Amino acid sequence: MQAPLIEFRQVSKFYGRGEATIRALDHVDLLISQGEFVSIMGPSGSGKSTCMNVIGGLDVPSSGEYLFQGMPTSGFDRTQLTLLRRHMLGFVFQGFNLLARTSAVENVELPLTYRGMDARERRTRAMAALEQVGLKGRENHTTQELSGGQQQRVAIARAIVTDPAVLLADEPTGNLDTRTSTEIMHLITRLNNERGITVIMVTHEEDIAAYGRRLLRFVDGRLTSDEVGRKEAEIVH
Amino acid sequence: MFIETAKLAWRAISRNILRSFLTVLGVVIGVAAVIAMVTIGNGTTAQVKTELQRLGTNTLFVRPGQWGPGRASTEAKRFDDKDVEAIRDQVSGLRAVAPINRGTATVVAGGQNHSTSAIGTTNDYLIAQDWDLVSGREFLPAEERGQAACIIGETLRKELFGSADPVGETIRVSNVSCPVVGLLAAKGQSGMGDDQDDTVLMPLKLHQRRIGGTTTISSIILSAHDGVSTSGVQSDVESLLRERRRIGIGREDDFSVNDMSQIASTMTGTTMLLTGLLGAVAAVSLLVGGIGIMNIMLVSVTERTREIGIRLAIGALENQVLMQFLVEAVMLSIFGGVTGILMGLLLAYGVVSVLGVPFVTSPSIIFVAFAFSAAIGMIFGYFPARRAAQLNPIEALRHE
Numbered sequence: 001m002q003a004p005l006i007e008f009r010q011v012s013k014f015y016g017r018g019e020a021t022i023r024a025l026d027h028v029d030l031l032i033s034q035g036e037f038v039s040i041m042g043p044s045g046s047g048k049s050t051c052m053n054v055i056g057g058l059d060v061p062s063s064g065e066y067l068f069q070g071m072p073t074s075g076f077d078r079t080q081l082t083l084l085r086r087h088m089l090g091f092v093f094q095g096f097n098l099l100a101r102t103s104a105v106e107n108v109e110l111p112l113t114y115r116g117m118d119a120r121e122r123r124t125r126a127m128a129a130l131e132q133v134g135l136k137g138r139e140n141h142t143t144q145e146l147s148g149g150q151q152q153r154v155a156i157a158r159a160i161v162t163d164p165a166v167l168l169a170d171e172p173t174g175n176l177d178t179r180t181s182t183e184i185m186h187l188i189t190r191l192n193n194e195r196g197i198t199v200i201m202v203t204h205e206e207d208i209a210a211y212g213r214r215l216l217r218f219v220d221g222r223l224t225s226d227e228v229g230r231k232e233a234e235i236v237h
Numbered sequence: 238m239f240i241e242t243a244k245l246a247w248r249a250i251s252r253n254i255l256r257s258f259l260t261v262l263g264v265v266i267g268v269a270a271v272i273a274m275v276t277i278g279n280g281t282t283a284q285v286k287t288e289l290q291r292l293g294t295n296t297l298f299v300r301p302g303q304w305g306p307g308r309a310s311t312e313a314k315r316f317d318d319k320d321v322e323a324i325r326d327q328v329s330g331l332r333a334v335a336p337i338n339r340g341t342a343t344v345v346a347g348g349q350n351h352s353t354s355a356i357g358t359t360n361d362y363l364i365a366q367d368w369d370l371v372s373g374r375e376f377l378p379a380e381e382r383g384q385a386a387c388i389i390g391e392t393l394r395k396e397l398f399g400s401a402d403p404v405g406e407t408i409r410v411s412n413v414s415c416p417v418v419g420l421l422a423a424k425g426q427s428g429m430g431d432d433q434d435d436t437v438l439m440p441l442k443l444h445q446r447r448i449g450g451t452t453t454i455s456s457i458i459l460s461a462h463d464g465v466s467t468s469g470v471q472s473d474v475e476s477l478l479r480e481r482r483r484i485g486i487g488r489e490d491d492f493s494v495n496d497m498s499q500i501a502s503t504m505t506g507t508t509m510l511l512t513g514l515l516g517a518v519a520a521v522s523l524l525v526g527g528i529g530i531m532n533i534m535l536v537s538v539t540e541r542t543r544e545i546g547i548r549l550a551i552g553a554l555e556n557q558v559l560m561q562f563l564v565e566a567v568m569l570s571i572f573g574g575v576t577g578i579l580m581g582l583l584l585a586y587g588v589v590s591v592l593g594v595p596f597v598t599s600p601s602i603i604f605v606a607f608a609f610s611a612a613i614g615m616i617f618g619y620f621p622a623r624r625a626a627q628l629n630p631i632e633a634l635r636h637e
Contacts, residue, residue, distance in 0.1 A: 050423075053631055056550075058511070058550065058630050058631050059631060068310075078555060079554055080554070082549070082552060082553070082554050083554075084551025085550065085551070085552050087552075091550050091551060097543070097546075097547045097550075097634065098547075099544055099547065100544075110548070110551060111551045111552050112556070113241055114551070114552045114553045115552070115559055116550075122456065158551065162552075193246065194527075
């Protein structure tokens with residue numbers, strides 16, 4: 001049997017110590033399989049962002065074990081975590097986080113550059129990724145010349161250009177209006193359906209969370225609800 | 238990958254070109270100082286060497302007092318005719334013994350006047366200095382005994398007579414009227430930078446009586462025959478003069494006998510002291526420059542915290558971020574170094590043209606300056622670069 005893509009075994013994350021200890025994650029068990037679309041919800045401070053950071057290798061658990069494709073990550077150093085991000089994960093942030101004064105295509109090329117890919121192949125793949133997110137013809141626009149929705153599309157292109165196993169989206173529509181949010185969510189859903197990319201998305205909006213096929217709710221660092229199969233019909237139209 | 242990093246660094250530097258320039262100013266000044274100094278020093282040394290070769294090593298200078306930096310020679314007893322005769326009679330191996338008195342005199346001829354160096358000496362001076370006459374003759378015996386006559390240098394001729402032949406004309410040197418009997422071949426500037434052709438030679442006796450108002454002699458130039466050891470001559474002259482000046486055993490000489498190489502090394506010593514001082518200034522300037530680079534790189538890391546966070550999140554290794562900032566710092570300081578090298582050479586060229594010494598560039602010092610500035614970027618850029626590389630990506634991404 002194939003190991004689950006992501007597995008949490010009693011994962012906890014504490015900040016501070018003594019009386020002031022904050023339990024950002026409190027003994028969480030979690031399994032996520034290849035190809036899922038998981039939404040994570042919860043009030044601020046509930047641990048949803050910490051959960052995301054741990055999955056993304058940006059943060060490490062205080063106790064418990066995080067396994068990626070069945071491989072325990074507890075012994076990983078900074079370099080190994082970076083390599084995990086580089087080869088397996090793609091990030092989309094609320095604030096887009098594109099490099100300023102840099103063209104769309106150069107932003108998308110960035111993760112490939114760190115892999116040491118040669119310039120021509122990089123350009124080809126970045127162009128293909130931009131086409132997939134519907135930004136063909138805007139490759140040379142700099143970040144400032146693009147609208148919020150377009151910037152988020154560039155960010156998604158940057159996340160998928162490396163063919164990651166998982167797309168981690170942290171409030172991807174938080175800075176966008178409703179219409180643009182819908183467009184971005186359709187794009188993410190399409191990537192999940194067509195390319196089989198596992199999507200894990202943090203949001204605090206119910207209707208955005210509804211795009212996911214599975215919904216996790218966090219309260220005070222605990223995983224309190226895990227529902228599957230919500231509203232699937234609506235998403236497919 | 239390296240080309241990518243270099244491109245990135247160049248973009249960061251050129252994005253704020255004025256700040257980048259101000260950042261490296263310290264390095265520019267330090268490197269320019271070193272390059273200018275060494276180039277000028279090389280030129281002077283080359284000039285002194287040429288002079289030595291031309292004069293030969295068989296010339297000795299005898300002066301009252303100890304000669305060297307910081308030592309006055311005026312208090313020691315001067316020489317007289319008898320000293321000169323004694324040297325001529327008792328020291329063997331000499332081909333010329335030329336007594337010299339120097340003074341400044343205004344020379345007038347045909348409505349033109351010019352202030353020049355008036356030297357009272359004998360025909361031996363021409364031998365000792367290897368100085369040819371292009372026109373006229375040396376002093377006659379009657380003139381050496383005190384009859385008015387003078388031999389003029391090329392610069393003086395130009396000032397007074399233009400391109401005409403001065404031989405046979407009469408000039409006034411101070412208040413002495415004397416016929417020009419000879420014209421010296423042009424020699425150009427000396428190693429110390431003065432014009433050797435701006436001079437008038439007169440018989441010693443005439444100079445003593447009418448210009449100096451004295452019977453003493455201020456210095457003596459000796460020239461040994463080829464193949465004669467100058468150190469032997471030097472010690473002979475020293476013991477003769479000690480005896481004549483009644484200097485007891487164990488007392489220091491109140492005169493000095495030097496050959497050209499000794500004088501040159503004294504000059505070089507002075508130059509080296511100066512070089513050392515300027516070198517210290519340059520070192521401080523480079524240190525300050527390095528700290529300036531470190532400072533601005535730290536500012537840059539803070540400004541770009543978010544960018545660093547993005548890079549780390551999407552898969553940049555610590556080393557790749559470290560390299561990015563290190564290359565930027567090194568590139569900055571190399572720009573400073575190259576600008577400094579060019580400015581230093583330009584400055585040296587200016588100074589050297591004014592001094593009239595040759596422009597001698599030294600590839601090794603240029604290379605050293607270049608390598609040194611790169612090293613400064615590396616040393617002072619390392620700390621900020623490491624700080625960037627070790628940022629926590631989560632916090633860096635949250636940074637506004």
